[in-house]
Amino acid sequence: MRALAVDAVPAAPALTEVPTPRPESGELLVRVAATSINGFDAATAAGYVQGMMEHRFPLVTGKDFAGVVEGATPDAEGFSLGDEVFGVVTKPFLGTGSHAEYVTVPVAVGVTLVPAGLSLADAGALGLAGTAAVDALDAVALKPGETVLIAGATGGVGAIALQYAVTAGAQVIATARPGAETDFVRDLGGQAVQIVDYTGDLAAQVAGPVDVVLHFAGDGAALAGLVEKGGRLASTLGFAPEADSEITGTVVMATPTRATLDRLAADAAAGRLRVPVTRRYPFDDAATAFADFGAGALGKLAIDVA
Numbered sequence: 001m002r003a004l005a006v007d008a009v010p011a012a013p014a015l016t017e018v019p020t021p022r023p024e025s026g027e028l029l030v031r032v033a034a035t036s037i038n039g040f041d042a043a044t045a046a047g048y049v050q051g052m053m054e055h056r057f058p059l060v061t062g063k064d065f066a067g068v069v070e071g072a073t074p075d076a077e078g079f080s081l082g083d084e085v086f087g088v089v090t091k092p093f094l095g096t097g098s099h100a101e102y103v104t105v106p107v108a109v110g111v112t113l114v115p116a117g118l119s120l121a122d123a124g125a126l127g128l129a130g131t132a133a134v135d136a137l138d139a140v141a142l143k144p145g146e147t148v149l150i151a152g153a154t155g156g157v158g159a160i161a162l163q164y165a166v167t168a169g170a171q172v173i174a175t176a177r178p179g180a181e182t183d184f185v186r187d188l189g190g191q192a193v194q195i196v197d198y199t200g201d202l203a204a205q206v207a208g209p210v211d212v213v214l215h216f217a218g219d220g221a222a223l224a225g226l227v228e229k230g231g232r233l234a235s236t237l238g239f240a241p242e243a244d245s246e247i248t249g250t251v252v253m254a255t256p257t258r259a260t261l262d263r264l265a266a267d268a269a270a271g272r273l274r275v276p277v278t279r280r281y282p283f284d285d286a287a288t289a290f291a292d293f294g295a296g297a298l299g300k301l302a303i304d305v306a
Helices: 039-045 127-140 156-167 180-189 202-206 220-224 258-269 283-294
Strands: 002-006 014-017 027-036 054-060 064-072 084-088 093-096 102-106 111-113 147-151 171-175 194-196 210-215 227-235 248-251 277-282 300-304
Touching (some): 064 127, 084 258, 111 258, 127 156, 127 227, 127 258, 156 171, 180 194, 194 202, 220 227, 277 283, 283 300
Parallel strands (some): 054 093, 147 210, 171 194, 210 227, 277 300
Antiparallel strands (some): 002 054, 027 064, 027 102, 027 300, 064 084, 084 111
């Protein structure tokens, strides 16, 4: 099969031929229709994850997937051949990723059915970013009326968290540079969202402590300094406040349970959540999508595989 892969890290992924994976115990074989680029994929190719997880080469990148079940082991229960599914590749090693024509995924975590009303193209860009956004919001238990600062609102995770925070009735402050980034955030969040330029003096623009910070980009320590005593901060970037800090910090490791994926899918299918895809690429241009992500992109960059 064709796949976006590297033979070592750090390296720029390229389309190449690799063996089609075979499902192991408790796994499905999915013919991939759509996928997308995430920060984790970029970190993997750059070598930042080396030493943290086993790497199996040639290493096929990719976490998000949406497609059709074409095979399964006898113990992979709950799904049938021909089912449309989506989710996040969740394995203890890296190598058999979703930037490929086929992917194997365990049924225990990271996969669910695609509901009516949600396209495979959108589902393929929803799993990891959506899970990270939901898990971060769950960690801070955001309440109506509270003020939340979303640092990294223009990325895939931030763009989804922004929508949920607005729906929750919070007072939302989002970071974005003037121009295209501000337009993107405004389109998703509406006029009620306060937009601050992260290249300027954030403290002056925020003008007062906030109840909650969602740290998806930027300097975690500086952002923590904007949280009022007793407030909360959730970070997907591994930042935790000092132990003697007067705020509660949570490092979020996105866990794509079936319940979380079902929630995301239902919200997207019903129109309550927009999957923030800003550009789609044919599979032949998958390497270009990867490079474009590294150069900076708004929202999600999606890849149509089939």
